[in-house]
Structure formats: structure tokens, C-alpha cells
Amino acid sequence: MTVTTPSKEKCYAAAMQMLVRREHSVFELTQKLINKDFDRADVERALDLLIKQNYQSDERFAAEFIQMRFNQGKGPIKISVDLKQRGISHFDLSMYDFYALAQQIRVTKYGNEIPSDYKEQAKQKRFLQSRGFDFEQINQAFSHE
Secondary structure (H helix, E strand, O other): OOOOOOOHHHHHHHHHHHHHHOOOOHHHHHHHHHHOOOOHHHHHHHHHHHHHOOOOOHHHHHHHHHHHHHHOOOOHHHHHHHHHHOOOOOOOOOOOOHHHHHHHHHHHHHOOOOOOOHHHHHHHHHHHHHOOOOHHHHHHHOOOO
16 A cells, blocks of 8 residues: 655645634644645645745734734743744834733733732732743832832
């Protein structure tokens, strides 16, 4: 019994089907297509064509991904790690106010009052840290400004 690999047209169609559902990075598409047993050369050709046709764009993927994670209340550290895991190394987070977001997330979860109890304050700070905010942003979220 011989095993045949799917053709390059099927590879292109599979990649296009993924992109119709949501944006993907080149890295994500490559991993998913290889996991579906497509030949690496076919994957590279299909992705090159999709990029040339502007159906795939790492810049567009990064912009949408950052906006989605920001809307979910994630901080810049978490967003950066998630993007790098998806093969994106160049991105710009400068237009997002993570200080205000950290404050908003803290107030939404714990209320306006800043706790005087050290243990409660530490718990809240750990929560913000787990969301991917840095220490400066976390400390700002506890200021009375």
C-alpha cells in the first residue's frame, strides 16, 4: 500500500479555508498544514501565493491579535509572548494604554477601593501579573490618581 500526499492545490485550499475563518500567522499555517500531512514544499508554495495575493499577512494577523487580546484585558507581556509563540517578532504595542487597562481590570474585578491589607493587595497584584502586566503598570493601578 502506498501513501500519497495531498496535492499542492489541496494544500492551498486547506490554507485558504483556515484563513476564511480567521487570520493566521505564517508559522501557524505552516504548523497546521504540516500536521495535516502536507509536504513542506507544497506548504511553502501555497503560503507564498497566499501572501502574494494578500490573503495572508503577518502584520494584519498581529494587529488583529493584539486588539483581541487587549479587549480581553491582557497585558503587554502576555501579548508579546503569545505573538512570539505564533512566529511574530515585529509588532507595535505603543498605541495601547496598558496603564489604564490594568486599572480598569483591577477595578472591574475587585472594586474601586484600594485594599489596605497587604495580603489582599498582593493577591490583586498577582492577578494583574498573571494577566501579563508589568510591575510599573500594576503599581499604577493601585495609585489614587
